[in-house]
Amino acid sequence: MEIIVCVKQVPGTNKVEIDPVTGTLKREGVESKMNPCDLFAVETALRLREEYGGHVHALSMGPGQAKAVLLEAVYMGADDGTLVSDRAFAGADVLSTSRTISQAVKKLGKYDLILCGKQTTDGDTAQVGAEMAEWLGIPHANNVMSIEEVKEGKFRVRVNLDSCITTQEMPLPSLLCMDADVVTPRLPSYRRKKGTEEGAVLKVLTLSDFEDHDKAHYGLSGSPTQVERIFEPEKNVSRENITGSAEEQTERLYGILKQRKFV
Amino acid sequence: MDVLKISQEKATEEAAEALIKLCPFGAISRKDGKLEISAACRMCRMCVRKGPAGVITLESVEDRRPKVDKEEWKGIAVFVEHRDGEIHNVTKELLGKARELTKVTGQPVYALMIGSGIKKSAESLLKYGADKVFTYDYPELKDFLMEPYANAFEDFIRKEKPSAILVGATNIGRSLAPRVASRMRTGLTADCTKLLMKENTDLVQIRPAFGGNIMAQIITTNNRPQFCTVRYKIFEQAKPVEHPSGEIVPMELPEEKRRSSVKLLKIEEKPKEMDISEAGVIVAVGRGLKSPADIELAKKLADALGAQLACTRPMVEKGWFDPKKQIGLSGRTVNAKLIVTLGVSGSVQFAAGMRNSECIVSVNSDPEAPIFNIAHYCLCGDLYEIVPKLIEKIREGAENAV
Numbered sequence: 001m002e003i004i005v006c007v008k009q010v011p012g013t014n015k016v017e018i019d020p021v022t023g024t025l026k027r028e029g030v031e032s033k034m035n036p037c038d039l040f041a042v043e044t045a046l047r048l049r050e051e052y053g054g055h056v057h058a059l060s061m062g063p064g065q066a067k068a069v070l071l072e073a074v075y076m077g078a079d080d081g082t083l084v085s086d087r088a089f090a091g092a093d094v095l096s097t098s099r100t101i102s103q104a105v106k107k108l109g110k111y112d113l114i115l116c117g118k119q120t121t122d123g124d125t126a127q128v129g130a131e132m133a134e135w136l137g138i139p140h141a142n143n144v145m146s147i148e149e150v151k152e153g154k155f156r157v158r159v160n161l162d163s164c165i166t167t168q169e170m171p172l173p174s175l176l177c178m179d180a181d182v183v184t185p186r187l188p189s190y191r192r193k194k195g196t197e198e199g200a201v202l203k204v205l206t207l208s209d210f211e212d213h214d215k216a217h218y219g220l221s222g223s224p225t226q227v228e229r230i231f232e233p234e235k236n237v238s239r240e241n242i243t244g245s246a247e248e249q250t251e252r253l254y255g256i257l258k259q260r261k262f263v
Numbered sequence: 264m265d266v267l268k269i270s271q272e273k274a275t276e277e278a279a280e281a282l283i284k285l286c287p288f289g290a291i292s293r294k295d296g297k298l299e300i301s302a303a304c305r306m307c308r309m310c311v312r313k314g315p316a317g318v319i320t321l322e323s324v325e326d327r328r329p330k331v332d333k334e335e336w337k338g339i340a341v342f343v344e345h346r347d348g349e350i351h352n353v354t355k356e357l358l359g360k361a362r363e364l365t366k367v368t369g370q371p372v373y374a375l376m377i378g379s380g381i382k383k384s385a386e387s388l389l390k391y392g393a394d395k396v397f398t399y400d401y402p403e404l405k406d407f408l409m410e411p412y413a414n415a416f417e418d419f420i421r422k423e424k425p426s427a428i429l430v431g432a433t434n435i436g437r438s439l440a441p442r443v444a445s446r447m448r449t450g451l452t453a454d455c456t457k458l459l460m461k462e463n464t465d466l467v468q469i470r471p472a473f474g475g476n477i478m479a480q481i482i483t484t485n486n487r488p489q490f491c492t493v494r495y496k497i498f499e500q501a502k503p504v505e506h507p508s509g510e511i512v513p514m515e516l517p518e519e520k521r522r523s524s525v526k527l528l529k530i531e532e533k534p535k536e537m538d539i540s541e542a543g544v545i546v547a548v549g550r551g552l553k554s555p556a557d558i559e560l561a562k563k564l565a566d567a568l569g570a571q572l573a574c575t576r577p578m579v580e581k582g583w584f585d586p587k588k589q590i591g592l593s594g595r596t597v598n599a600k601l602i603v604t605l606g607v608s609g610s611v612q613f614a615a616g617m618r619n620s621e622c623i624v625s626v627n628s629d630p631e632a633p634i635f636n637i638a639h640y641c642l643c644g645d646l647y648e649i650v651p652k653l654i655e656k657i658r659e660g661a662e663n664a665v
Contacts (some may be wrong), residue, residue, distance in 0.1 A: 018477060036580065036617065063290065076292035087299075090290070091306030094441065094451055110614035122473065124592045124612065130441035139409060139525050142438040156528070161407070162434050163346060167529040181586060216328070220266065220306050224450030224486035227479045230307060230472060233611055235636040242640055246648035253624065253649075254656045256640060260622060262544065262601050263657050 001054035001150065002111045003223045005045040006101065006129070007038040007073055007214055009066040018232050034069040039185035040178045044147065045115050045184065046077045055079045057108060061089065061101050067202055074201050075188030079217055082108060086206040091220030098131030103210040105136060106259030114175040118143070126177070133175040140175040147180050216255065267300060267311070268322040274298040278315040285314055287473075304474065328485060333426070333464050336487040339365055340373040340425035341393070342416070342440075344433055347405075348384035352500060353431035357493060358391040359501030360431060360458060367460040373397060373425055376647050377415045379405035382511070389507035391500075397423065397512045403521040406530065407435050409442060413518040416443045422514070425465045427457075427489050432492040444490040450483040451490040454592055456497060466491065471592060471611040476633055478611070496540055496598040497619065537571060538595070539588060544570035545592055545599045547617070548578060551606015551627060551646055556581045561605055566648055567657040573597070575613050591616040605646045609634025627648070 012031035045056045058073035058081040070081030084104040100144050119126035133140030143160040159166045242252045257263045279293045290303035310319040339361040344351040361372045371394040376385050385396045399415040430440040444451035457469035465482050466489045472479030483489040546565040565572045574584040592612040599620040618637045625638035626646045635641040
């Protein structure tokens with residue numbers, strides 16, 4: 001079974017703020033990591049390979065630094081990694097991102113399953129997987145809890161809907177977005193890390209490699225949505241600072257809770 | 264359409280250094296004396312606005328895409344989330360918002376309902392202010408299946424041409440909306456926390472962005488329909504009207520469009536459990552809690568207040584709490600009468616999930632914590648001192664009242 005698993009590099013911290021003095025965006029710390037939800041997709045892919053054989057191909061869209069998360073996937077056990085990177089992809093929204101990754105998928109050749117995480121911690125949209133499936137013309141399911149009985153071009157999934165859990169039979173190929181916490185991801189192997197040569201397992205795809213390499217379809221120009229402005233979240237104007245000793249603070253708070261009939 | 268243009272003549276070493284430092288996404292670098300912008304760029308335009316003048320500028324390039332005729336697309340449609348005709352409350356919230364938004368444009372409010380045997384249920388939507396409820400009512404559509412539902416949705420859009428579509432950010436909505444938006448080659452904004460309408464029918468979509476303490480205002484200027492998802496409990500439910508005037512419009516979908524390559528084998532009901540979204544009073548804990556054993560302290564306060572216990576994302580990542588107890592963009596949205604946060608810094612993602620609560624009390628030791636920007640009552644102090652005292656006071660008060 002050929003499995004493509006999509007991963008993304010996200011900032012290690014989510015502390016991005018607008019500096020009130022200069023009006024610039026500031027991000028604390030520069031370290032980055034693999035999007036936590038993607039670890040469950042990687043682990044699921046590796047387990048499927050253990051059961052059914054085949055290969056696990058990690059795929060990521062991002063700047064050059066994002067090679068780090070592809071290597072992490074390889075150290076966990078993926079066979080290889082592909083980075084999709086081009087300045088033309090900058091400023092891509094959901095539609096443009098999903099189009100870009102689906103073009104890359106087409107370049108990777110035959111596949112049976114595409115696995116994604118539930119959502120990223122930086123974009124938080126949880127939409128790219130489903131949009132990719134539409135570009136590729138294959139079925140998809142979100143909130144997948146488990147994948148079983150892969151045979152004769154079909155498999156079963158358990159899907160977590162809000163009020164119920166459904167069991168569905170899906171055809172290969174399909175795209176699945178895994179729910180968080182459905183498996184325990186393994187740690188990257190030190191031995192694999194020692195034995196891996198980056199050049200042998202990673203490759204980079206750029207716009208010119210794509211079947212559709214019309215620049216207007218990608219990045220900002222291929223994005224229907226535009227960020228008109230960014231601003232700080234509104235502050236609550238009618239707030240009361242309760243100060244003093246812990247005793248005084250508690251006294252005042254209790255008074256308020258009582259007055260508002262919460263106690 | 265604007266693109267970033269680098270003036271290499273003006274990109275002195277000094278200017279380059281300033282720009283590299285300025286870019287919050289680390290997208291600017293200097294290689295062989297040339298300034299470069301990588302794919303990490305998010306087009307926040309900080310380099311243009313705050314960088315050394317003239318080095319990186321915005322250049323308008325001609326948009327080669329055909330201009331959409333906004334006159335052709337009218338009204339706001341709400342996707343009706345239901346199970347066997349039982350309508351999810353998020354639908355009523357979206358109908359309320361749609362009615363408010365169409366006041367600006369004077370256009371109709373539509374509801375789109377897909378299912379089987381849903382006539383009665385569809386009629387009940389009229390009183391929430393839908394001008395037309397479009398129904399796709401077939402036995403094959405009884406339960407949610409991606410392909411036929413997406414086909415019906417697409418059919419509705421092509422025939423009725425709604426300008427904007429609001430979908431509840433439930434598990435179904437979050438799966439269906441991207442599928443259809445992508446099919447229509449249009450934009451989709453997830454988890455909007457505020458929606459406004461421009462006179463030219465552009466929907467102003469506001470949501471937290473860049474994974475930080477920042478809000479972004481997003482518009483879809485040259486594509487229709489405009490798609491967005493909104494979580495449950497963000498907006499207020501539509502008030503029922505006394506004399507509904509809308510109508511039901513049954514729609515037809517050809518047999519081949521109702522087929523699915525995916526087969527539904529089994530539906531298991533989830534055990535009914537207390538959902539924090541429905542809780543009236545909540546005690547929420549964050550990283551200020553030092554050890555898992557201290558959850559007991561928060562639990563005692565919750566019991567004293569008759570509250571549900573909830574938490575922030577880091578608490579779930581540490582494995583201290585079940586993900587169902589998490590408030591925020593990657594968890595639940597709550598709209599409580601009272602929420603007491605303990606040791607919660609208040610990231611914008613967390614705030615997006617609770618800021619509509621009526622009374623927010625926050626205890627945090629950091630006076631700069633962003634939670635204090637949205638709290639109604641701010642207690643800067645040690646939760647380990649304040650909480651036990653408060654529990655004691657509530658207990659004393661209760662005893663005295665007896």
